[in-house]
Amino acid sequence: MKKQLPDNDDAWKEKLNPEQFYITRQKGTEAAFSGKFYNHKEKGIYNCICCGQVLFSSSNKYDSGSGWPSYWQPIESHVLNVNQDKSHGMIRNEVVCSECNAHLGHVFEDGPLPTGLRYCINSASLGFESKDIS
Numbered sequence: 790m791k792k793q794l795p796d797n798d799d800a801w802k803e804k805l806n807p808e809q810f811y812i813t814r815q816k817g818t819e820a821a822f823s824g825k826f827y828n829h830k831e832k833g834i835y836n837c838i839c840c841g842q843v844l845f846s847s848s849n850k851y852d853s854g855s856g857w858p859s860y861w862q863p864i865e866s867h868v869l870n871v872n873q874d875k876s877h878g879m880i881r882n883e884v885v886c887s888e889c890n891a892h893l894g895h896v897f898e899d900g901p902l903p904t905g906l907r908y909c910i911n912s913a914s915l916g917f918e919s920k921d922i923s
């Protein structure tokens with residue numbers, strides 16, 4: 790069943806704090822080393838702050854040194870969509886939540902094996918649920 794999600798900015802603003810709104814709905818970026826999850830090492834799952842869809846597992850998180858939480862793969866491939874982003878004079882691959890289209894961050898091809906990918910994600914776009922996973 791499809792969840793009932795806000796369909797306009799005013800409705801999202803009621804659900805999100807100003808930083809969460811700016812990042813997820815307006816494609817913002819938090820300052821490096823400022824977010825709550827870049828150095829977060831607990832076991833559990835990370836979900837979309839907007840719609841709750843489970844996005845990443847702590848078992849695929851690694852320390853990229855970038856200052857943003859980094860993962861080498863999503864929990865399942867269908868939870869993310871990737872769009873070409875030509876803003877700020879760069880060509881990057883934007884990562885969004887497949888359920889609610891929240892801007893999450895970008896994916897780069899300088900990650901660790903086995904994927905070689907680095908999903909570079911804003912902490913403010915994520916929630917966390919502690920879970921004992923391997």
Ligand code: FE
Binds near residue numbers: 837841887888
């Ligand atoms: Fe979402």
